[in-house]
Amino acid sequence: AQKITQTQPGMFVQEKEAVTLDCTYDTSDPSYGLFWYKQPSSGEMIFLIYQGSYDQQNATEGRYSLNFQKARKSANLVISASQLGDSAMYFCAMRPTGTASKLTFGTGTRLQVTL
Amino acid sequence: KAGVTQTPRYLIKTRGQQVTLSCSPISGHRSVSWYQQTPGQGLQFLFEYFSETQRNKGNFPGRFSGRQFSNSRSEMNVSTLELGDSALYLCASQKGGTEEGYTFGSGTRLTVV
Numbered sequence: 001a002q003k004i005t006q007t008q009p010g011m012f013v014q015e016k017e018a019v020t021l022d023c024t025y026d027t028s029d030p031s032y033g034l035f036w037y038k039q040p041s042s043g044e045m046i047f048l049i050y051q052g053s054y055d056q057q058n059a060t061e062g063r064y065s066l067n068f069q070k071a072r073k074s075a076n077l078v079i080s081a082s083q084l085g086d087s088a089m090y091f092c093a094m095r096p097t098g099t100a101s102k103l104t105f106g107t108g109t110r111l112q113v114t115l
Numbered sequence: 116k117a118g119v120t121q122t123p124r125y126l127i128k129t130r131g132q133q134v135t136l137s138c139s140p141i142s143g144h145r146s147v148s149w150y151q152q153t154p155g156q157g158l159q160f161l162f163e164y165f166s167e168t169q170r171n172k173g174n175f176p177g178r179f180s181g182r183q184f185s186n187s188r189s190e191m192n193v194s195t196l197e198l199g200d201s202a203l204y205l206c207a208s209q210k211g212g213t214e215e216g217y218t219f220g221s222g223t224r225l226t227v228v
């Protein structure tokens with residue numbers, strides 16, 4: 001079974017600053033993928049970034065980067081140069097590699113970007 | 116390209132009724148998954164369909180069912196609705212065979228009164 005832990009229920013960050021959202025995971029699967037999603041108040045889950053467990057380099061997508069530390073089982077999301085539009089819920093999720101498997105989500109972190 | 120389309124966006128039903136939700140995946144995507152999101156339980160996996168076959172199922176009672184059609188569109192049905200079924204139901208599509216991100220729809224917000 002997989003478990004995702006997000007220990008920060010809420011975070012505040014000032015516009016243009018960087019922020020790190022924490023995510024730790026637990027799994028016995030040898031190969032897996034880690035995902036981050038953003039959910040604005042509209043409800044849609046927006047895919048941000050993906051990291052495979054065997055990827056040698058940390059994933060980056062524009063202002064998003066994933067700080068992957070496999071030995072510590074952590075996959076923190078770093079958002080650089082925060083914008084007001086970044087205010088939303090952020091979910092970390094994982095899935096074992098292979099077919100017929102599901103995404104397991106954490107409880108989420110609500111990020112508020114302030115002026 | 117068109118995203119994942121879920122209909123309806125909002126729905127109000129009475130206890131004991133049944134409901135059908137629809138999801139049209141991105142063109143070319145053959146996998147459709149359904150998730151339930153509630154404040155208390157968070158995001159929970161319901162089931163996944165691939166090429167009209169259910170290939171994974173979450174831990175939900177038999178009142179929750181689904182199907183997928185030959186054009187990859189999927190429906191989920193909840194019978195004998197309970198107050199606790201009030202939730203945001205999210206559908207996600209994926210091409211299949213890739214480890215990249217799933218694309219989610221905007222969800223159907225179901226309220227059971």
